[in-house]
Every structure is written in C-alpha cells, then in structure tokens.
Amino acid sequence: MSPTAYYVGLDVGGTSMKASVVDETGNAARSVSLPTEAFKGQELGLARMAEVIRRAIASAGRQQRDIAGIGVATPGTMDIPAGVILDPPNLRPWQNVPVRHYIQETFGIPTTFQNDANAAALGEFWVGAGREVRSLVMFTLGTGIGGGIILFDRVVEGKHSHGAEIGHMKIEMTNPRQCGCGRWGCLEAYASATAVVKRAREALAADKVSSRLQEVVSQTDAELTARAVFETAAAGDALAAKLVDETAYYLAVGAMNMMHIIDPEMVVFGGGMIAAGETFLNRIRGYVRQMAFPVLAEHTQIRYAQLGSDAGFIGAAACARLLVNGKL
C-alpha cells in the first residue's frame, strides 16, 4: 500500500452531510459540510453528496485521480451489500436510494457504503479510542442509541444489515418502557437522551421532592434536555443526580451484556451524551464492575469515543480503505 493513498469519507446526517479526505494513516483533512435538506428529494440529495465529495477533494488540495476509494455512511434502514438506503426516518422522503452505485458511477472510483453508527465504530477502531485494541463495541448515545461492533478487523453488518442495533436489546420484561421503535424494554427506551428527558418528566410529575429541574422546565418553557439533567445533577440536585445514576446503570447493563456476548477488548461510548464527562463514565464503570463476570469486569476497557462527530466520515474512509485493500 502506497503511503500516499487517499480516501474520501462522507457522512450523511439528517441535518448536514460532511466529507473529508483521509490519508492512509487516518489523518483527515478539514471537513467540508453542506446541508442535507432531505425534504428537497433524493435526486438533489445524491447530487449534493457528489458536490460535497468534490469540495472535500478540492479543499484538501487533491485531485480525483489521487483518491483510491470513497466511503459513504448514512443513517436509517438500508441494504448495505446493495449500497442502498431503504426508508430512513431521518431522511424523509428518501426511499430506495442507490447511493453506492450513484457515487461510484459519478466518480469512477471504488465506493463502499455503510451504516453511520457502524462507520463511527470503525473510525474509533482505526484512529480513535480503540486504535490499540483488536475488537470493540461502540454505543452511540444520542436521540436514540446506535451501535457498532468491530470483530476480526471487520464491521459486523449482519445478514440483513441490522448488525449492532444494540439500542434494541431488550433488558426488561416485567415493567418495560416503550421504545421509539415501538417495541418494549429496549435499552434505548432507558438510556438515550430522549429517554433521560422522558424519565425526568415522569419523576417531576410523580415526585413531591423539590428539584432544580422544575426551574429548568419553567425557565426554558419545557425545553428540558438530557444535557440540562446532567448539568443540574452536577450542580448538586438530588433528583437529577438520581436520574443520571440510573442512566449509568442502564448503560452498564448494556455494556455488560455486550461483554458477555461478544467479550470485546473495549467498550466505547460516543455521541452527545458523553459531554456528561468522566464522572458519568466512572459511574458506568462502577456498575459494570459490580455486575459483569469478574475477569471481564477487571480487564475490559470502557472508554469515551475520541473522534467526536468526525468518527462517521473517518470511519467511512476506513471502509473505503478496507474495500481497496480487498478486506471487505
């Protein structure tokens, strides 16, 4: 492999799409971004993907002929081997969008396609929190809970492109919360940012104890966020602290289950919620130590992600690199 091989990673999100040129060692040039505006339709969406790729190449001072491969990551339901977005909730009204074929034909460059949470996990594995381990499971904590599993230097895509939907492992049977997906008792229904807010509202409605969260709710006109819950807990509020502690417990259940199922070298937490900081991570670690098999409790590394919102396009580039190297 030439030391001067370059890849383009493109991460298409509900709000914006970001692309960057990434070299063989995982160094990413400054990324270029355009609004996704899915509502304008998928033809425009595909054209815009091509445009942001072109701009990323130009911005990095490269030319198309320098690019060995392109990787595209998107959210939502998909057929990964076919390279098609099927019916993504975050990209309405797109349906059956032949992303990989379009990009590959447009540029004449080998192109690969991946789920965005899987790509983020591969990015962290390549040059992020997991760069020194051989296997990892990543939880992406946001509105929902996404995930990615890297084993044997590969992404666990699953037979039906549903690999690592780890937010939808069922962790409660007796008194399950309903998840955004419609199912009952999913991890996501307990520990996503959405779930934190929902649990906070329930606690405020039920609890007679006064909490600064009530002020938050009244001040910001019901704009209660997970971040506000974490900040209020950090400021010493007992109810908020309880909500944060329970969230750490739920995430520890998720982490422990993945440790008992996959036994990865590292569990990585990424996404907006890791703004909660090291204290929160240590609570998760504490519960894992209490609950997991002793060997795993002692040895499995539990870390925060390091690449932030760059993980998606870096991981997409990593997918392109695997493709070009014949390892996909």
Next chain:
Amino acid sequence: MSPTAYYVGLDVGGTSMKASVVDETGNAARSVSLPTEAFKGQELGLARMAEVIRRAIASAGRQQRDIAGIGVATPGTMDIPAGVILDPPNLRPWQNVPVRHYIQETFGIPTTFQNDANAAALGEFWVGAGREVRSLVMFTLGTGIGGGIILFDRVVEGKHSHGAEIGHMKIEMTNPRQCGCGRWGCLEAYASATAVVKRAREALAADKVSSRLQEVVSQTDAELTARAVFETAAAGDALAAKLVDETAYYLAVGAMNMMHIIDPEMVVFGGGMIAAGETFLNRIRGYVRQMAFPVLAEHTQIRYAQLGSDAGFIGAAACARLLVNGKL
C-alpha cells in the same frame, strides 16, 4: 487440501469424554467414549484424553500419521489462546490444566483448544443445522444455557475467552431471578432446564389450580425435571403448558436480542431441551415474530441443532481443520 485429510475431535464433558476421527467433509467415524472421572485428578484426566484419542484413531482404522490435526473442547473457565482449562465447575478439582500443550506434545500433531459450546456451534455451522448459512448464533439449552457465535467463518471466542456467554445476558431489571452464576436477571435464570424446574416448583407452591405436575412431584419423590414439565404440558396440563409457553417467550427474548445485536443468518437451539420438539420451536418462532424487527422476524432462520451430542467433537475437529488450514 487433500481429500484424505483427517482430524480428531475430542469433547470432554463432566461425565464422559468422547472422541472421533472426522474427515475433510465432516463425516465422523463412530465415536469412542471413556468416563471423565475428574475427581481422580487432572494428570489422569490428561492421560485419559490421550487414551481416548488413541482409541478413536484405532477404532476408525487409521494411524496417527493420518491425522492432520487434533481439536479438544472442554467446558468451564478457560484461557482459549493458551489452551488451558482454568477452574472448571464441572471438572473439579482440575485447575490450570495445560490441555493443548499436553496433547500436542504427546502426539506431535497440531492441536487446538476450544470451549465446548463454541465447538458445538462450529460443528452445527460446518455440517449441522447451519451448514448452508454464513453466520449463526447457537443456544445450548441444558442445566445452564451455553452459546456459540460463528461470524466470518470464525468462532467468536472473545478477548478474555468469554465470547458467547449468552446465557448471561441480563433480560430483567425490575424483578430479576437469581442465576446459578450469582448474578441477577440472566437469561439462564429463566430458560435453562434448571430454571424450568425452579419455576415449576414456585408455581406449584403458589398456585391453587390443580395440576398433574403435583402428581409428578409426588410419584417421583420430588424428581421434577424440565422433561417432565414439557411432557405434562403435552398431555394437556394447563399449568405445565403455561410454564412451557413462558420458557418459549424467554428464549425468544434471547434470540431476538442476538438478532438485534449480531443479525446472524440463523439462530440454532441445541441441548437436551430440544427434545420438547417442533411445537416448542414454533412457539419460540411465534414470539420472535411478534417482537423482532420486521425484516429479521421474517428472514432469520430459527432451527434446532442436528448433530445432538456429536456436535462437540465434530466442532472440535472443525477447529483443528481451521488450524491446519491457517484460518484460526
């Protein structure tokens, strides 16, 4: 690969150890068995492993020089890469037994070592229920619940030899049953044969409804077994039927979780409990269809294992084959 390559698979259990010569296509010669008698100590145990391997080779009409590789599978805690049994509950008082080294030195033949449930999964993948799929998750239903995961043609051993301890995924937080492992809410605490019996006893103690299970208990001097519960249910007893139905539900939760996490092409159930037959499997399938993501509910195959108690030594031989072919 020569069509005449032969491997020896050895499956060491708590009661007996079984070995067989297996050819390149997965055909196994009639197996040879000796009692394990772990209580006699690990030196005798190792010598007996060598003896049963010798007898298996002789019984198959082969000679040592015909054998390309040996695979040994054992239960309990282990260090798979080191080839060492650590502290196996079913093989007391063995501790830190260097199985792979001993067998390899004794025969001068490349030897590999694996967890028995992992080996069984690889056996089913090679020539059993999963012989036409590319990935599978297997649940082994017995006194406990073991498991094996086959992905990318490899066994998911885990970083700390704890891969596929899927009986110990936590599926209940509010009102968890205690598991034999000491933890709370593990799948095994709900759906193992031991758990079925425990739940039956609780139901008999709590329920005012008369059940033929009461006769079973009185007739057999409290020798209530999971098999008796399934048979009593098949004979039309309502309480036993409820216990069986709940067991199917718990196993469906486990299967669904693995489908959402790994998204394998097939989920396989093996072990003694599959004597319950096709009706029980269809109940599991029914609950999976109700609970899993639609694409997975529709497409993921859910089957019973086909190799019975031969899966362990066939899978151990499959491990040896991977070793010899440089794929471990």
